[in-house]
Amino acid sequence: MTVNSRIPGLKDSTPEQRRALVAERTGLSADEIGVLEPGSGLDVEHADHMIENVIGVMGIPVGIATNFTVDGRDHLVPMATEEPSVVAAASNAARMARAHGGFFTSDSGSVMQAQIQLLDTPDPEGARLRLLEAREEIVASANEQDPMLVKLGGGASDLSVRLVATRTGTHVVAHLVVDVRDAMGANAVNTMAEAIAPRLAEIAGGRSLLRILTNKADLRLVRARAIFDRDLLGGDDVVENIVHASALAESDPYRAATHNKGIMNGITAAVLASGNDTRAVEAGCHSHAVAEDGRYTALSHFEKNTDGHLVGTLEVPMAVGLVGGATKVHPVARTAVKILGVTSASELARIIVSVGLAQNLGACRALAAEGIQRGHMSLHARTIAATAGATTTEMDLVVKRLIDDRTIRVEHAEKVLAEIRGGN
Structure with missing residues (x-):
């Protein structure tokens, strides 16, 4: 079926509403989307057949990245990560690329x-x-x-x-x-x-x-490119700053390590959600970041085209599959693959690399525009508020106070929470 990955307002919906929207867009049954409900996914019995000495399972948040168009087809992308802003940044970057056709990919084979x-x-x-x-x-x-x-x-x-x-x-x-x-x-x-x-x-x-x-899978390369709209990015200055930031990552291994980590924020989250081997993929990508002269460098590149828009490119090894391993065993991985709507390992790999490029652009834009902390602030404040014990109804009030006070710490959140409850 044809999927529209543009879902405005998804972030303002409840988790239950988001699952219903994803199921509607992708044609999943109630049982298939239901495995994403806590307690309905991977149980201990299934886990015991996957690894040794099982004592339980550990949950990781699974979010949906929206706005992705890859080779002319829309995809909703499940991402499994504990880090705030990753899903939002990838979705926002995909929206900026959408104006120019989204992501265009190729690969060297499996x-x-x-x-x-x-x-x-x-x-x-x-x-x-x-x-x-x-x-x-x-x-x-x-x-x-x-x-x-x-x-x-x-x-x-x-x-x-x-x-x-x-x-x-x-x-x-x-x-x-x-x-x-x-x-x-x-x-x-x-x-x-x-x-x-x-x-x-x-x-x-x-x-x-x-x-x-060998996990240095340099005969299994996947490439993604996209044009990110200058105006959606924030103008000519932002484009120029991202190009300068990219140039530093290409030349300086200290910056390259963090630059590539931003790429892997997206790639690892998509790989994990699909039940593939994150360690193998990470090893392959980081080994590919070593240039012929032995210097560790950036995996992606950003340039300005003649129209002033930002062109992003990424080429990495991507050893992922749809048969074998947890992809077929883990119920959440099976549902994630169905949400993606892919039928081949090549298609899965191309989407994953597109997510890596989008996530990298999101991080670079935040650094080049307002700085990374401002972009993280709201999501980080929610994490701190939750740590302090804020309920769903209290969350927005606590987050607003933390941001307004410019003090995003647990002890301050506890103080704000006490004031709110005392006022009630």
């Missing part, structure tokens, strides 16, 4: 790599060439491990070999290249690596040690 580490080879250079000579045999052997993946159009397609100088000598490292289709791919490539390792060791004349995928 390709992952397994590494097989070979030790004690007497002639590393010779071993490298012998392994490459046996490429067809090795690829065929790997594909025997997963005929279903091959049937779906995926499977092993290539073998490369690197010589890596280490403090314990030269290691021969074989890379098995595998198209994992709609899976994240860890299980598939690890199984193949385990199966071919003995033959690789025999050919190399040594022994195999590590046999596992």
Whole structure:
């Protein structure tokens, strides 16, 4: 079904009203949207089948980012995060991009790599060439491990070999290249690596040690770009300031670390909501931020086009899937995927990277315009008011006082709350 991701006033609705609106827009049943109600999502029985030594479950707020148009199609994006302003900033940035068609994406395919580490080879250079000579045999052997993946159009397609100088000598490292289709791919490539390792060791004349995928998924890149409207951003000065801030992040690793954290605020929240592996994605993204000269740099870039609007671009590895893992097991993840309306891992990855770019723009705009604290103030004040014990009916009054007094601390919130209750 066609989804309109523009929902004005969603922030002013109650959680129950928001769930009803999302269900209406996405065609979810009462049972499907109901798993987002506390106590109805992941129960201990399901959790006990997911990890070891389960003692309970821990809730993370799940919000809906609105206004996203990705490659001409609207999406409502579930985001799981505890940090205030993330969902709001992504939604607001998506609104600014919407005026110019939203986000436009591309990817390099669903390709992952397994590494097989070979030790004690007497002639590393010779071993490298012998392994490459046996490429067809090795690829065929790997594909025997997963005929279903091959049937779906995926499977092993290539073998490369690197010589890596280490403090314990030269290691021969074989890379098995595998198209994992709609899976994240860890299980598939690890199984193949385990199966071919003995033959690789025999050919190399040594022994195999590590046999596992690499999370540096630089053959599984996803790219997103968008034009953020100059007037919606706040004018020419804001555009110029964001470009200057981006330039610093590209050149200074101290700024780049925080700049990229802003990107990951969006990416990790969307990855987590969909039940994918946040640690794998984060490792891949941060490894991609290391330039060829070894310097850590910004993952995104912001430039001004000839019309004075801001052009944002982002390219990162994005190893996410729709089959296997928690995506199919966790009831909230299943509902999140249905809200997104995606049918392939590529489509999911493109949306996630678009969210990362939007979140990054939101943070950069706040820094370039009024400063990050002003943007955080209202949401942070709500958190402080809740910590002080404010009820739903008291919340707005306490938040207003905290902001007006410019003192957003728990002890002050407790004092304001006591005054409000004393006045009643």
